[in-house]
Amino acid sequence: MAANFWTSSHYKQLLEQEDVDVLHPLDKDKGITLEDFKLIKMHMANYICKLAQCIKVRQRVVATAVAYMRRVYTRKSMTEYDPRLVAPTCLYLASKAEESTVQARLLVFYLRKLCADEKYRYDEKYRYEIKDILEMEMKILEALNYYLVVFHPYRALSQLLQDAALNDINMTQLTCRGLVNDTYKMDLILVHPPHLIALACIYIASVLREKDTTAWFEELHVDMNAVKNISMEILDFYENHRMITDDRVIAALSKLNLKA
Amino acid sequence: MGDGNATNNRGLSSNNKPEWLQQYDLIGKIGEGTYGLVFLARIKSPTANRGKSIAIKKFKQSKDGDGVSPTAIREIMLLREISHENVVKLVNVHINHTDMSLYLAFDYAEHDLYEIIRHHRDKVSHGISQYTVKSLLWQLLNGLNYLHSNWIIHRDLKPSNILVMGEGDEQGVVKIGDFGLARIYQAPLKPLSDNGVVVTIWYRAPELLLGAKHYTSAVDMWAVGCIFAELLTLKPLFQGVEVKGTPNPFQLDQLDKIFKVLGHPTSEKWPTLVYLPHWQQDAQHIQGHKYENTGLYNTVHLSPKTPAYDLLSRMLEYDPRKRITASQALEHEYFRIDPLPGRNALVCQTGEKVNYPTRPVDTSTDFEGTTSLQPPQTVSSGNAVSGTMPGAHGGTMRSVPRQMAVGGMQRMQPQGMPAYNITSQAGMGGGMNPSGIPMQRGVPAQAHQQQLRRKDPGMGTNVYPPQQKSRRL
Numbered sequence: 001m002a003a004n005f006w007t008s009s010h011y012k013q014l015l016e017q018e019d020v021d022v023l024h025p026l027d028k029d030k031g032i033t034l035e036d037f038k039l040i041k042m043h044m045a046n047y048i049c050k051l052a053q054c055i056k057v058r059q060r061v062v063a064t065a066v067a068y069m070r071r072v073y074t075r076k077s078m079t080e081y082d083p084r085l086v087a088p089t090c091l092y093l094a095s096k097a098e099e100s101t102v103q104a105r106l107l108v109f110y111l112r113k114l115c116a117d118e119k120y121r122y123d124e125k126y127r128y129e130i131k132d133i134l135e136m137e138m139k140i141l142e143a144l145n146y147y148l149v150v151f152h153p154y155r156a157l158s159q160l161l162q163d164a165a166l167n168d169i170n171m172t173q174l175t176c177r178g179l180v181n182d183t184y185k186m187d188l189i190l191v192h193p194p195h196l197i198a199l200a201c202i203y204i205a206s207v208l209r210e211k212d213t214t215a216w217f218e219e220l221h222v223d224m225n226a227v228k229n230i231s232m233e234i235l236d237f238y239e240n241h242r243m244i245t246d247d248r249v250i251a252a253l254s255k256l257n258l259k260a
Numbered sequence: 261m262g263d264g265n266a267t268n269n270r271g272l273s274s275n276n277k278p279e280w281l282q283q284y285d286l287i288g289k290i291g292e293g294t295y296g297l298v299f300l301a302r303i304k305s306p307t308a309n310r311g312k313s314i315a316i317k318k319f320k321q322s323k324d325g326d327g328v329s330p331t332a333i334r335e336i337m338l339l340r341e342i343s344h345e346n347v348v349k350l351v352n353v354h355i356n357h358t359d360m361s362l363y364l365a366f367d368y369a370e371h372d373l374y375e376i377i378r379h380h381r382d383k384v385s386h387g388i389s390q391y392t393v394k395s396l397l398w399q400l401l402n403g404l405n406y407l408h409s410n411w412i413i414h415r416d417l418k419p420s421n422i423l424v425m426g427e428g429d430e431q432g433v434v435k436i437g438d439f440g441l442a443r444i445y446q447a448p449l450k451p452l453s454d455n456g457v458v459v460t461i462w463y464r465a466p467e468l469l470l471g472a473k474h475y476t477s478a479v480d481m482w483a484v485g486c487i488f489a490e491l492l493t494l495k496p497l498f499q500g501v502e503v504k505g506t507p508n509p510f511q512l513d514q515l516d517k518i519f520k521v522l523g524h525p526t527s528e529k530w531p532t533l534v535y536l537p538h539w540q541q542d543a544q545h546i547q548g549h550k551y552e553n554t555g556l557y558n559t560v561h562l563s564p565k566t567p568a569y570d571l572l573s574r575m576l577e578y579d580p581r582k583r584i585t586a587s588q589a590l591e592h593e594y595f596r597i598d599p600l601p602g603r604n605a606l607v608c609q610t611g612e613k614v615n616y617p618t619r620p621v622d623t624s625t626d627f628e629g630t631t632s633l634q635p636p637q638t639v640s641s642g643n644a645v646s647g648t649m650p651g652a653h654g655g656t657m658r659s660v661p662r663q664m665a666v667g668g669m670q671r672m673q674p675q676g677m678p679a680y681n682i683t684s685q686a687g688m689g690g691g692m693n694p695s696g697i698p699m700q701r702g703v704p705a706q707a708h709q710q711q712l713r714r715k716d717p718g719m720g721t722n723v724y725p726p727q728q729k730s731r732r733l
Contacts, residue, residue, distance in 0.1 A: 101330050138327075138355050141353075
């Protein structure tokens, strides 16, 4: 259903982490490891975010685009569906689905602009033409099996923060702008219901800000184990994130360029 | 669409048809609009659904080189999530990668309210039976209640979008069609008006005509009221002449038509009226006029004491906040008195039945539309063709009315049907809204009309010129 998460295609298609962490045989053949796979997806989520900042579309569009991109790679190989084309195309498709349509020529203009900007180290492989985007749009629609509605933690988050009386600027900025946005660097949106992701972010934020939310969480009657597990995943991610360098991402992506 | 059907055409067969297309026998073209073309096809053997009729909507590639049209995206997005007996069923999506066209395959509905009303008005001497009117209305409300419970506003309800199934298991079942303008109204990022929407004005709610920025599901209920009256009288209730031009021109004539029947709205009855832009800006036009309240009951020939009249007048309530909702309407007394509404709206226990003609099919057109003789500008005019096609094309038309199977009628018990509780469904299953915080339902919007689907030559004198038909499935 379009508005009820529990009857939505999103809910019905939630995956187990094991099913998300599957390398496509074609990618395996190129020597891509599971770590590379995750790294590339994270890098592409960041890329979508940078593009979106240039084009000036809202965070929800970015979030939907990243979710599309991650869904595509549960079914398709990076070898056949080059992430450097899939990422901008997902943003393009998400902009239509989220009622903020971006023109393809504008998107392509910013693709070129980002390529030209040396500080980002996006090479020529990131350059695509309008025709490429439009062709890939159709392939992505197919790969998504035409399921386009994606629920995000943002709506639940603002309601939950308000309910917990934590909706001061400090908490809102930390949880919303910071933590929830960062969850899209992981595959959480494919695995967990969005409101649990929101709760995990509130949980982490309340610990960081030393707010006592124990009583409030108890009253919620949600699966606190799930919330704590998601929180742990997020914290693990931050821990590992320090070790990620541009060079590692570039090395992972360069495997894609190899002829099999 | 996840059913294992090949949805691509990378392997072209010897006869040069995409693989997916080979599962269908194309019968011909049944409609046309700004979005593209609609075809009738039958499923070939050996599938279980052999011979089943399918309506295939082909979306044109947008001219501006911007890929799949946002309208198609919205329609797919919504239809992929929803499932209800009274909502049209999307059975498949196909992509033709070579020409980048997109096809939506629906269960085919032989009839629609536009054709049913027209048939009674022009071909048979009597009105639509009470049973049929009530059954059509109940099912329409049932489908709409489902949509509204799921935060979807249709926004373009009109007789040609209300489909009715022909012979088969679902004979006489209503299907709400055409979701190209439908929206999830929880939190769109942009006002609906930014999409340059196209809606016929005859079914447009007064708050939109007066420039309201906030759409609510009440706009659909106004349209249902107009459709209800049209089923009763066979004439559009408020047939205003549309003002064209600027994105959202003020439709004075349409309001005039409404006021003539319902009387002038007042701020006592409709407190937020004074905040509506056109009520203030065009005060001398609107408020200066004095309207004799001719009385809705005179127009629709109903006694004010009847439940039918009571229901209709609640649908045509000026104040959108007081207007009856779909779920309330389903509980109305009108549906509890004889004749009770049934699942097959087209048959009736009195034996009184009408053989509605089948949809005209232009068999001279193929999926590419290549044999169409129409110049492109006619195609893009947004006018439907079904009315005008035969002459223009000289194509073979299948128009012999089919004998309708009688029997197998199932009765619905209105009180037995689950009434959706909107408030309980509004929260996302409890977990998403643990404190029951009311969610915002209205969205900022304006009914901008940039294009017209329905042309209105000779309006005013001519009820329903045939070329007005907008065939949208």
